[in-house]
Amino acid sequence: MIKKGILLFLFILSFINIYAQELQIRGRVLDAQGKEALSFVTVAVIGSTQSTYTDDDGNFNLKVPSAQSKIRFSYVGYENQDLLFSTFKSPAEILLVSENLIEEVVVKRPKLKYSNKNNPAVELIRQVIAHRDENRLTGQQYVEYEQYEKISLGLSNLSEKFINRKAFKNYQFLFQKDDSVQIGDKYILPAFIEEKVSKIYYRNDPKKNKQYILAERKAEFDPKFVDNEGLGNYFNNLYQHIDIYDNNIALLTNQFLSPIANSAPTFYRYYITDTIKTSDPWLVELSFFPRSKTDFLFQGKLYVTLDGQYAVQSTQMKVNEDINLNFVRDLNIELAFEKDNKSKYFLNKSSLGIDFSLTERGSGIRGNRIVYYSDYINGKVQPDSIYAGESVVKAPTQPAVANKEGFWASLRHEPLSKAEEIIYYNIDTLQTIPSFRRFMDISTLVLSGYKQAGPVEIGPVNTFYSYNPVEGLRLRVGGRTTESFSTKFYSEAYMAYGFTDQKWKYFLSGTYSLNNKSVYKFPQHYIRASIQRDTKIPGQNLDFVQEDNVLLSFKRGENESYLYNDIYRLEYKAEFENRVTISAGLSKWRQQPAGVLNYQVTQEDGTPLFLNELNTSEVSVGLRYAPHEEFYQGKLYRTPIFNKYPIFTLNYTAGIKGFMEGEYSYHNFRAGAFKRFYLSQFGFADVDVEGSYILGKNIPFPLLTVHRANQTYAYQLNSYNLMNFLEFVSDHHVAFNMQYYMNGFLLNKIPLLKRLQWREVFSFKAIYGGLRDENNPSFNNNVFAWQKNSDGEVSSFTFGREPYMEASVGLSNIFKILRVDLVKRLNYLDQPNVSEWGVRARFRFDF
Known part of the structure; x- marks a missing residue:
């Protein structure tokens, strides 16, 4: 029944x-x-x-x-x-029909210089700014409402000739006539849609915003090819929530100054262009324009109430075409407000449309984010239990109806358009077509470096060939299992061979998922066991790239200090929805010197003794906290989508002497913090601070902190780009790293240069530390001697009385994808093989 x-x-x-x-x-x-x-x-x-x-x-x-x-x-x-x-x-x-449809009247007057002084439009906007806090959501004590949001994207401005190509013979069902185009036949190809219905509760004191996601749905591709959740995060980052009452509005990874920000009259020009008396209350139409067309500012119209509240009743905004914004052909924002039960104006609808394109008239990608707000109640007190726990909670949706159109039709605040209705069906149909699956397979190989082979992925292909002076020509092949093989057990392996040292290297790991989810997706919760024998440059720790990448085979200066590592490791990792990550590990590690590297101690009679290996056993625990973190999960790495919140890390590693042949006891404490600072019209800055302290005596340099150096010609954000490998060693240190992206604020004001749309970027890095006497080979013969290069010169040191420092000035957005820096090393210039200046390049994609 x-x-x-x-x-x-x-x-x-x-x-x-x-x-x-x-x-x-x-x-x-x-x-x-x-x-x-x-x-x-x-x-x-x-x-x-x-x-x-x-x-x-x-x-x-x-x-x-x-x-x-x-x-x-x-x-x-x-x-x-x-x-x-x-x-x-x-x-x-x-x-x-316009209310005041009259014949054209031309009025000419002398051109007047714009001024804020005695300007009624500026006086009005200052009133809007003064009443901003009492009109915005955060100015209320208790607020609740229902929210429906929809993001849709599709290829736009497609010609009939384009869609009739032979390659699209089996895909005609995807294309839709673009009714928004007035002239000629143009088509669109709807490609992505995401819908979400939520109940929002806001409390001002103590401040808490709680979102209960009642239902969500999106068109998804095969997870073997695409990280659907990461793709959704990325689109949400591009099409962010628009709050006119914020000082700065985040869009396309940039920040735009709001026309009602505290400092807005300094950057905008305002004009009263109409008075609307048919509305209750009366409205003033206030037009605004950027003083400098190249700054990250809006232009458009504000409709302000004349009832003493000076609230924004609606607004229409766009960006100037002269702005230094990549690939954006058009950007439009429209907001509408209505009165709530306390006669306060609440946001009723928000619309953000962006048209991306490589050229002004060519095909592009059109995206829209529309949010509707309803059932808005101001002042209703809710129990504390409503606000407890995480800020975002997903309510369980019955699987039987979660994707049913009838279920969603009852939730939507507005029906889908004809083109949007069929996106879900089209995406599902696409993935049954063999030619499309082949296309996705090839795209995945090109973009991520992995080739699908049933339940196994072969790759990454950029490591198949590399070169270094110790191994010579190095060939490698590897792969890993996927969810198609098992949702609980994952394995990864590779084999490599160096033709100069004539040695085999290998890696093998087995990972067991404790939450029955892919170990490559959030939240990770697994146990992993691995064994590895391979080479490594001491102190080289690369982000988002592997050391045997073929592009890193070309290095400056001497590069002959290597280690052969044999590592047996057992790891545990658990990620939580609040973005806390806990990790622990147990490892047995043998390090053998290679190239010009050697392990030398001085005996009591003064003669040198060379050791063949160094054995340690370590236990470690780690803690990471990244509030509200979002990212795109690639095949190898997570690409972070940075926000305004800091990221904290804390790690502890202990060496245990006598356990599994461990030869040393020590305690290594490390901590770090990263934060992106948004500076409105002046760009943003990434600041990274870290430090370490190692407790223990007679500790050789491979177990100390060998600071991250870079001898490639690629600019590395977290390495010291003019420091040599193994140049600085310490048992305690603090480091500061700042990358400042000015987003073209200066260059956009230079008449000829602004056409190139280059952007300024500056960096400064400093690190200071030292070695206590018990770990310093200059004072203790029981630790390994300072390293020497192939010419017999001492090539490793600790810090003197001043920190190591380097700075750079660069140009980014060259050809839209390239950053080039002129780097200067500021001190320690008398050490061997040092370069005071260097030019480094980095691929960087920005909007």
């Missing part, structure tokens, strides 16, 4: 949904005179709460409760138009 009841209920829901779809209208609203599309026109059923707004192209889609319904179209500055549903033929074309 229960099953029959459920089936009957679903049948009724489906029937209701089908019927509701019949009682809906679609169409487009245009200006009656110029036939231009009108966005943000209110389309409402008279006598009902059902309403919607037109999108950027004037399109609307509205459910209607009955065939006798009357629909009202209203827009600031235009006459209202009321029409009966029975007179509609979808899709309908609605023409709105």
Whole structure:
């Protein structure tokens, strides 16, 4: 009976949904005179709460409760138009007439210099700024509302010739006629959609914003090829929440100054362009423009209430075409506000549309993020339990209905457009076509370096060949299992051979997932056992790249100090939803010198003794906290999506003498903090601070901190780019690293250079530390002697009275993808094989 009841209920829901779809209208609203599309026109059923707004192209889609319904179209500055549903033929074309349609009048006056002084528009905006805190959400004590958000993307501006190519013969079902284009036949290819419905509770004191995700849905690709969650994170980062009341609005990894920010009158020009007396309360139309067209600022219109609240009733904004913004052909923001139960204005709808393209008229990617807010209640006190726990909580959704169209039709605040409705179906269909799967397979190989081979991935291909002076030509082949093999057990292995040292190297690991999820996805929770024999440069620790990458085979200066490492390791890792990560490990490690590296101690009679190996046994624990962290999970590394929150790390490693042949006892404490500082119009700065302290006596240099050096020609963010390998060693240190990206604030103001759209970047790195006498070979013959290069010169040191420092000045955004730095080493210039200046390059993609 229960099953029959459920089936009957679903049948009724489906029937209701089908019927509701019949009682809906679609169409487009245009200006009656110029036939231009009108966005943000209110389309409402008279006598009902059902309403919607037109999108950027004037399109609307509205459910209607009955065939006798009357629909009202209203827009600031235009006459209202009321029409009966029975007179509609979808899709309908609605023409709105301007309230003050008069003949063109040309008024000429002397050009006046703009000034903030005695300017009524500036006085008005200062009132808006003064009342900002009391009008925004964070100015209320208790607020709750329902939120529906939708992100959709597709290829845009496709010609008929393009879609009729032979390669797309089997994909014609994907293309849709682009109704927003006025001239010629153009098509779009909808490619991604994500929907989310949430209940939001906000409390001001103590401050807490709690989001209960009631349902979410997105078009997903095969996880073998794409990290769907990371892709969603990335799109959400590009299409962020827009709050006009924030001082700075984050968009496309940049920050734009709000037109009602505290400092806005310094950067914007304001003009009163209209007074709207047909609205209650009356509104002032305030037009604003950037003083400098190249700064990260908006231009558009604000509609401000004249009821003493000085609240923003709506706004339309875009960015100037002269701005240094990569690949963005068009960007539009529209916000609408309504009064709540306490006559405060709350955000009712937010629309962000961005059109990406390599060229002005070519094909591109059009994306939209639309958010609707409803059931807004101001002042309702909720129990503390509502706000307890994590800031974002996903409510369980019944799998049987989570992806059913009838279920989602009841949740949406606005029906999907025709093009959006079929995205889910198209993505599923695409992945059944063999030619598309081959395309995804090849794309994955090119972008991530792995080739799919059933339940195994072979790669990464950029490590198959490399060169170094110890191994000579090095060939390597490897791979790993995927979820297709097992969702609990994962294995990874490689074999490598050096033709100069004629030695085999290898790696083998087995990982058991403790949460039945892929160990390559968040949240990771696993136990891993591994064995490895391979070469390593002491102190080289690269981010987002492997040491035997073929691109790193070319190095400056002498590069002959290597280690052969034999490592047996057992690891545990657990990630939590609050972005806390706990790790622990147990390892047995044998290090053997190679190349010009040697382990030399001085005996009591003064003669040198050379050791063949160094054996240690270590236990370690680690803690990492990255609040609200998001990232894209690649095949090898996670690409972080940085936010305003700091990232903290804390690690402890202990060497145990006498355990598993360990020869030394020591305690290594390390801590670090990273934060991105947003500086509004002046760009942003990444600041990294770290430090360490090692307790123990008679500790040889391989167990101390060998500071990260870089002898390649690639600029490395977290290494010292003019420091030589193994040049500095310490048992205690602090380090400071700042990368400052100015986003073209200076270069964009130079007439000729601004056409190149280059951007300034500056860096400064400093590190200071030392060696206590018990670990310093200058004072203790029981530890390994300072290393020497091939010429017999001492080539490793500790720090003197001043920190090692280097700085750089660079240009980024060269050809949109390249950063080139001129690096200067500021001190310790008398040490062997030192370069005072260097040019380094790095691939970097920015908007």
